[in-house]
């Protein structure tokens with residue numbers, strides 16, 4: 001039987017994980033990546049002697065049963081990571097809370113600093129524990145067929161029953177039931193939900209939220225050389241399993257033939273034929289590439305879906321001597337009365353002092369980011385270039401103000417200050433309008449799966465459940481790879497060259 005050709009559009013963590021898993025299963029995999037390095041929003045770029053993490057900075061999901069650990073075992077990857085402690089430090093206006101991974105330190109910290117949440121943690125930890133175990137069984141969620149539903153049913157265990165009510169309520173409702181009204185406690189939860197569930201407790205689903213705030217407990221890791229090392233190791237694994245990644249090749253059009261195969265056109269004027277396409281893209285980007293061939297469901301989706309968040313980032317080169325040494329990641333909330341994001345909540349990550357590849361001698365690379373609505377940026381960019389520039393400066397100042405809380409005198413100390421707007425994210429990750437981070441998790445009943453309405457064309461990446469983060473997109477990629485293998489085995493796509501065990505489809 002002929003080896004089936006898979007083309008993956010985009011070498012983000014989701015695309016590379018799925019591509020490498022399929023290469024390992026014997027498919028002929030080509031990843032087409034527009035940029036000169038892999039990783040997309042979780043990439044690390046070179047600038048003036050620094051290696052800055054472009055977006056993602058905190059790596060989770062490497063614990064036993066975590067998505068990166070499962071994918072790494074299947075692919076034979078020894079992740080170049082080290083666990084960091086504490087996971088991060090949260091600065092509210094009048095309270096500073098350290099999120100220790102160490103259980104006893106964390107219990108002491110939360111008892112002292114967040115007594116209002118004492119009943120919350122028991123429920124959150126029980127829910128997260130059961131949900132992580134469920135996730136490790138690689139559930140077909142959301143199910144797209146009766147067969148998916150039956151497979152999903154076999155993965156449900158009694159430990160999920162007591163926590164099932166959380167699937168139907170918001171985190172805000174859970175906090176209300178527990179009588180948590182205190183603003184510091186609510187903001188503490190909201191700030192963490194915003195970065196991991198893309199929405200705050202009022203909207204975030206309680207079960208998803210329980211996992212989202214659990215990251216420090218299960219462990220946060222530092223990849224050597226920056227977050228982009230995850231994608232680079234995946235690209236190496238892809239090659240080791242017989243696949244290839246071609247850089248500087250942006251797919252500009254997907255053409256579908258009557259025999260259900262595809263031809264992908266690139267900006268270099270090349271074409272690539274495929275039996276299966278995995279699009280490591282947002283639905284908007286996929287619809288653009290399909291043009292008139294986009295199925296009606298996808299066309300409806302991109303017209304009706306609200307836009308997602310954008311990010312404003314600052315990349316700083318700062319002398320080691322002025323940087324804090326007690327943690328690498330910080331989250332700052334400036335004002336409890338203002339909504340989070342838009343410079344009022346800022347995440348700050350400092351490259352590890354042991355990671356000498358990341359900055360010139362004596363310096364460190366620092367990434368700051370805040371959630372921002374994309375519309376005002378694009379409006380100003382079109383209508384008022386001076387106003388746009390002023391907005392960049394205003395956001396730069398807000399982020400530097402926040403950074404002063406952990407890096408005193410950062411404005412004078414920083415030897416390099418490079419801003420990143422939604423326009424920069426659009427340019428460097430090709431995500432339309434710079435929409436990043438996937439969809440908010442308000443309801444588990446309406447999450448998006450990998451199906452596109454086009455046979456043998458799947459989405460991977462943070463637009464599909466379980467959404468954003470390198471760990472989230474890896475979980476989604478494990479599911480998609482398993483589905484492709486099953487479809488091939490059922491000869492819906494034809495059989496691949498060889499089947500190796502243990503299979504991702506198990």
Ligand SMILES: Cc1cc2nc3c(=O)[nH]c(=O)nc-3n(C[C@H](O)[C@H](O)[C@H](O)COP(=O)(O)OP(=O)(O)OC[C@H]3O[C@@H](n4cnc5c(N)ncnc54)[C@H](O)[C@@H]3O)c2cc1C
Nearest residue numbers: 010012014034040041055056057058250251461462469470
């Ligand atoms: C500011 C910020 C902070 C974040 N912080 C964290 C964090 O701390 N921890 C965490 O785990 N996650 C974090 N995230 C989220 C995380 O980075 C993403 O959810 C994840 O990396 C998305 O992966 P993806 O597989 O969807 O691909 P993407 O990262 O979107 O990558 C897609 C790739 O496809 C390529 N591409 C796009 N179009 C084409 C085309 N037409 N042809 C060829 N190639 C194409 C792009 O160049 C890119 O390399 C953060 C994100 C942002 C923006």
